[in-house]
Amino acid sequence: MHTTELYSQYVTSMRKIADIKYSIALLGWDQECYQPKKGAAFRSQQIATLSGMAHDLFVNDRLGELLNRLNESSELNEIQKRNVQETFKDFNREKKYSTEFVEQIAQVTSQTYQAWLKAREANDFKLYRPMLSTMVNIKREEAEILGYENHPYNALLDIYEPGANTDELDVLFKDVRTNLVSFVKDITATNRVPADFLKQNFPYQQQWDFGIDLLKQMGYDFEAGRQDVSPHPFTTNFSMEDVRVTTRVNENDFNSMTWSCIHEGGHALYEQGLLIENYGLPLGEAVSLGIHESQSRLWENLVGRGFGYWKGNFPKLKKIFANQLNQVRDFDFYKNINKVQPSFIRVEADELTYHFHIMVRYEIEKQLMDKSIAVNDLAEIWNARYKEYLNVNVPDDNHGVLQDIHWSHGSFGYFPTYSLGSFYAVQFFNQAAKEISGLNEQIEKGDLLPLREWLRVKIHVHGRRYSARELCQRITGEPLNFNHFMNYARKKYQAIYEL
Amino acid sequence: MHTTELYSQYVTSMRKIADIKYSIALLGWDQECYQPKKGAAFRSQQIATLSGMAHDLFVNDRLGELLNRLNESSELNEIQKRNVQETFKDFNREKKYSTEFVEQIAQVTSQTYQAWLKAREANDFKLYRPMLSTMVNIKREEAEILGYENHPYNALLDIYEPGANTDELDVLFKDVRTNLVSFVKDITATNRVPADFLKQNFPYQQQWDFGIDLLKQMGYDFEAGRQDVSPHPFTTNFSMEDVRVTTRVNENDFNSMTWSCIHEGGHALYEQGLLIENYGLPLGEAVSLGIHESQSRLWENLVGRGFGYWKGNFPKLKKIFANQLNQVRDFDFYKNINKVQPSFIRVEADELTYHFHIMVRYEIEKQLMDKSIAVNDLAEIWNARYKEYLNVNVPDDNHGVLQDIHWSHGSFGYFPTYSLGSFYAVQFFNQAAKEISGLNEQIEKGDLLPLREWLRVKIHVHGRRYSARELCQRITGEPLNFNHFMNYARKKYQAIYEL
Numbered sequence: 001m002h003t004t005e006l007y008s009q010y011v012t013s014m015r016k017i018a019d020i021k022y023s024i025a026l027l028g029w030d031q032e033c034y035q036p037k038k039g040a041a042f043r044s045q046q047i048a049t050l051s052g053m054a055h056d057l058f059v060n061d062r063l064g065e066l067l068n069r070l071n072e073s074s075e076l077n078e079i080q081k082r083n084v085q086e087t088f089k090d091f092n093r094e095k096k097y098s099t100e101f102v103e104q105i106a107q108v109t110s111q112t113y114q115a116w117l118k119a120r121e122a123n124d125f126k127l128y129r130p131m132l133s134t135m136v137n138i139k140r141e142e143a144e145i146l147g148y149e150n151h152p153y154n155a156l157l158d159i160y161e162p163g164a165n166t167d168e169l170d171v172l173f174k175d176v177r178t179n180l181v182s183f184v185k186d187i188t189a190t191n192r193v194p195a196d197f198l199k200q201n202f203p204y205q206q207q208w209d210f211g212i213d214l215l216k217q218m219g220y221d222f223e224a225g226r227q228d229v230s231p232h233p234f235t236t237n238f239s240m241e242d243v244r245v246t247t248r249v250n251e252n253d254f255n256s257m258t259w260s261c262i263h264e265g266g267h268a269l270y271e272q273g274l275l276i277e278n279y280g281l282p283l284g285e286a287v288s289l290g291i292h293e294s295q296s297r298l299w300e301n302l303v304g305r306g307f308g309y310w311k312g313n314f315p316k317l318k319k320i321f322a323n324q325l326n327q328v329r330d331f332d333f334y335k336n337i338n339k340v341q342p343s344f345i346r347v348e349a350d351e352l353t354y355h356f357h358i359m360v361r362y363e364i365e366k367q368l369m370d371k372s373i374a375v376n377d378l379a380e381i382w383n384a385r386y387k388e389y390l391n392v393n394v395p396d397d398n399h400g401v402l403q404d405i406h407w408s409h410g411s412f413g414y415f416p417t418y419s420l421g422s423f424y425a426v427q428f429f430n431q432a433a434k435e436i437s438g439l440n441e442q443i444e445k446g447d448l449l450p451l452r453e454w455l456r457v458k459i460h461v462h463g464r465r466y467s468a469r470e471l472c473q474r475i476t477g478e479p480l481n482f483n484h485f486m487n488y489a490r491k492k493y494q495a496i497y498e499l
Numbered sequence: 500m501h502t503t504e505l506y507s508q509y510v511t512s513m514r515k516i517a518d519i520k521y522s523i524a525l526l527g528w529d530q531e532c533y534q535p536k537k538g539a540a541f542r543s544q545q546i547a548t549l550s551g552m553a554h555d556l557f558v559n560d561r562l563g564e565l566l567n568r569l570n571e572s573s574e575l576n577e578i579q580k581r582n583v584q585e586t587f588k589d590f591n592r593e594k595k596y597s598t599e600f601v602e603q604i605a606q607v608t609s610q611t612y613q614a615w616l617k618a619r620e621a622n623d624f625k626l627y628r629p630m631l632s633t634m635v636n637i638k639r640e641e642a643e644i645l646g647y648e649n650h651p652y653n654a655l656l657d658i659y660e661p662g663a664n665t666d667e668l669d670v671l672f673k674d675v676r677t678n679l680v681s682f683v684k685d686i687t688a689t690n691r692v693p694a695d696f697l698k699q700n701f702p703y704q705q706q707w708d709f710g711i712d713l714l715k716q717m718g719y720d721f722e723a724g725r726q727d728v729s730p731h732p733f734t735t736n737f738s739m740e741d742v743r744v745t746t747r748v749n750e751n752d753f754n755s756m757t758w759s760c761i762h763e764g765g766h767a768l769y770e771q772g773l774l775i776e777n778y779g780l781p782l783g784e785a786v787s788l789g790i791h792e793s794q795s796r797l798w799e800n801l802v803g804r805g806f807g808y809w810k811g812n813f814p815k816l817k818k819i820f821a822n823q824l825n826q827v828r829d830f831d832f833y834k835n836i837n838k839v840q841p842s843f844i845r846v847e848a849d850e851l852t853y854h855f856h857i858m859v860r861y862e863i864e865k866q867l868m869d870k871s872i873a874v875n876d877l878a879e880i881w882n883a884r885y886k887e888y889l890n891v892n893v894p895d896d897n898h899g900v901l902q903d904i905h906w907s908h909g910s911f912g913y914f915p916t917y918s919l920g921s922f923y924a925v926q927f928f929n930q931a932a933k934e935i936s937g938l939n940e941q942i943e944k945g946d947l948l949p950l951r952e953w954l955r956v957k958i959h960v961h962g963r964r965y966s967a968r969e970l971c972q973r974i975t976g977e978p979l980n981f982n983h984f985m986n987y988a989r990k991k992y993q994a995i996y997e998l
Binding site: 015016019020022023026027030034035036037038039041042043045046049050053221222223224225226228238239241242244279 | 725
């Protein structure tokens with residue numbers, strides 16, 4: 001058979017698998033947004049069935065044979081070669097999981113999640129401990145199955161952030177500890193706490209409409225997506241032409257809707273920017289969670305929490321919420337949305353202390369994997385590190401070790417991508433500011449399309465063409481460099497806190 | 500292997516297939532309710548992929564072998580035996596379709612639907628003719644593939660209404676022609692046209708809330724379902740515990756939302772009433788479209804268009820829409836919602852002339868299948884029969900032969916189930932009135948649960964345990980009998996029109 005024919009068979013297989021995976025994504029979306037209460041049990045079963053089918057289709061010998069032959073062919077162009085290589089990598093990883101192990105993980109995950117819900121309800125980590133131990137054990141086993149260099153945690157990191165490893169992350173979080181912790185101490189020492197005028201009543205519908213306008217301004221395509229409400233905001237996609245975001249609206253806090261809109265909007269632009277012709281192929285997928293997060297953080301923090309962004313948007317906001325914001329000056333608004341304040345809950349943290357939350361989780365996950373700490377001691381360890389890095393006394397387990405859903409889903413190795421994304425975001429944005437002439441003026445005018453276009457050309461359209469590392473090097477001329485984030489943080493917050 | 504083990508393997512296979520089919524149903528629901536415009540193309544492909552997988556899983560030899568062995572076993576109980584028999588019937592039918600034929604049908608359907616949309620836009624049947632001819636040819640071919648006795652149309656009827664055939668339907672529609680056509684002539688001769696106070700402005704949200712209340716009153720379980728908006732109201736289900744309805748709201752016509760709510764609610768109660776333990780099995784599915792329609796029509800017409808139903812509900816309605824309905828007496832409201840008036844559009848027809856619309860379609864479908872008429876002459880034939888049965892002059896193709904979507908979907912043999920359902924509905928309701936003491940008083944008080952319970956016990960819980968014919972015999976002691984409908988119609992409309 002000719003290479004062309006082989007490649008076309010490969011594409012057809014991959015697209016079928018993608019059809020199933022995106023169907024699963026829709027089932028998940030509905031679960032969060034619209035599913036009635038009693039629908040949950042059969043829905044889980046339906047998702048499990050489709051997941052099993054997608055797995056079976058992917059690891060079957062015919063596809064393996066196709067990949068082997070394509071891998072040896074010299075007739076593929078660059079794009080095709082990359083698709084095949086990346087699929088081969090995925091294939092080899094997926095192959096390592098036996099059906100029994102996959103089923104075991106599914107079962108443990110479901111039980112751990114249930115245990116987490118119960119422990120949350122009772123606000124008691126003890127109830128979660130037995131299942132979390134089982135989960136940690138199975139994750140250690142998974143690391144062994146997958147194989148790794150140096151540290152078992154690397155096997156798990158690689159799932160979410162291909163190429164990431166503890167050596168690099170240790171350096172990165174050491175920087176965070178050294179530089180950011182002390183900078184935040186300087187900030188909190190000023191004792192300046194801005195007035196909290198964003199915690200007034202902002203009616204639902206007006207908030208919703210404003211959020212939609214922000215998304216439109218960013219260039220989010222509502223003909224290829226929509227926004228719905230869910231308890232935990234997220235972005236999901238069923239193709240490049242159907243990329244959906246969700247948000248939540250708190251009538252007594254303007255922050256909740258606004259930041260989730262912009263954040264998820266950033267994720268969504270990435271997915272909408274992937275090329276249709278790569279549907280089902282690695283080049284039709286995001287590089288890594290870190291790069292994905294760089295897009296949401298860039299929009300949320302670099303754009304959305306910037307002073308320029310509100311130059312045009314704040315007057316609009318004041319028109320909509322005249323009663324609530326009449327007396328508020330734009331710089332006070334800016335200070336308010338950039339308040340730095342150590343707290344217990346990760347998802348509510350500001351853009352600086354956020355990384356201390358991640359640091360705690362990174363250290364704990366790593367140590368759980370190499371067995372230098374035990375699940376039994378986790379609550380005490382958690383609270384001690386929050387005291388050390390954030391100088392807060394965790395009042396109870398729900399405000400501490402029980403707050404995140406990730407571990408109950410088995411997502412170990414996921415958290416560090418949040419910090420990576422934030423750091424990439426600054427580096428990318430700095431580069432954009434160099435390359436797009438008048439970027440700041442455009443942002444002030446609400447003309448965000450040139451930035452979206454730049455991100456599209458530099459990042460979105462490539463999918464997995466380049467690794468995260470290569471991408472960063474290509475775009476910014478250097479690898480990920482924490483100094484960019486630190487410089488940005490100093491400049492911005494020294495001004496705000498008059499340090 | 501023991502029968503118990505074989506049966507359990509059979510159940511597992513069927514549930515996997517059901518998981519896929521219900522996932523497809525969710526993809527379809529989303530398509531109608533929430534999917535953004537550009538999402539359509541990939542979605543069709545995803546549905547096609549899952550449909551192919553469900554088909555492949557169903558017709559595979561392993562399941563065939565299982566069914567053969569179970570069929571020969573003497574150790575199954577009655578319930579198990581019926582499940583196996585019905586599955587075997589489905590299996591043998593599905594087996595007759597080659598993969599090529601399935602793909603050909605999918606392609607022709609998609610093209611015919613596109614041609615229909617274009618013809619609708621141009622209001623010109625000529626544009627639809629070529630593709631409709633192709634579709635009719637492929638349906639004739641399908642009839643040959645499936646096999647039939649006496650008339651090729653029987654093969655298609657059997658898909659929607661197992662056991663239905665032209666001999667019976669000819670008799671039924673002869674009754675319609677003989678009795679109902681002349682009765683409607685008597686009615687229209689009175690020239691009484693009630694005032695149209697339902698075509699005022701009724702604000703969206705109040706209509707919506709009222710519709711939800713009607714569904715709750717019927718006993719529709721909102722923890723196992725929800726209502727959304729779609730252009731064409733429908734009911735769909737993803738299990739017995741997730742059965743959804745849709746409606747549409749016309750702010751200038753109270754009818755649109757109200758009747759679709761009650762109608763779809765009736766369909767939904769059937770699906771919510773199937774037994775969870777039969778998920779994926781024939782006994783977890785509705786008997787036939789005719790019986791399904793009997794449930795929607797029973798609630799819409801026998802209950803919803805009855806005087807008693809509005810005894811309690813009309814005062815509520817007047818409270819909500821005081822301005823609009825202040826001057827309206829309950830009997831005038833009752834007359835208005837039971838106005839009989841020949842018209843062009845099936846979905847807007849009253850409960851009597853509705854069956855003339857079906858009769859036209861039944862005759863045409865039958866004749867297309869035995870080639871006694873040709874697609875080329877369809878517009879003329881259509882218009883002539885509307886003149887004959889309804890005494891109306893069809894003004895254009897959109898108000899005539901182009902109005903329904905069914906043929907473009909390849910659904911030949913579907914329409915007669917609408918009439919069958921209406922006739923079954925009367926027969927079932929009469930029986931319910933005999934068996935439930937004080938039914939009319941309950942309905943007047945808005946206490947609809949005893950009726951729902953009766954339908955559940957008599958019909959819903961059985962799924963496909965009995966055929967439509969058997970079910971009707973078991974419940975009412977006789978086969979479907981058009982006289983019940985005709986007597987109901989005479990009694991009701993003689994009173995309304997003072998004949």
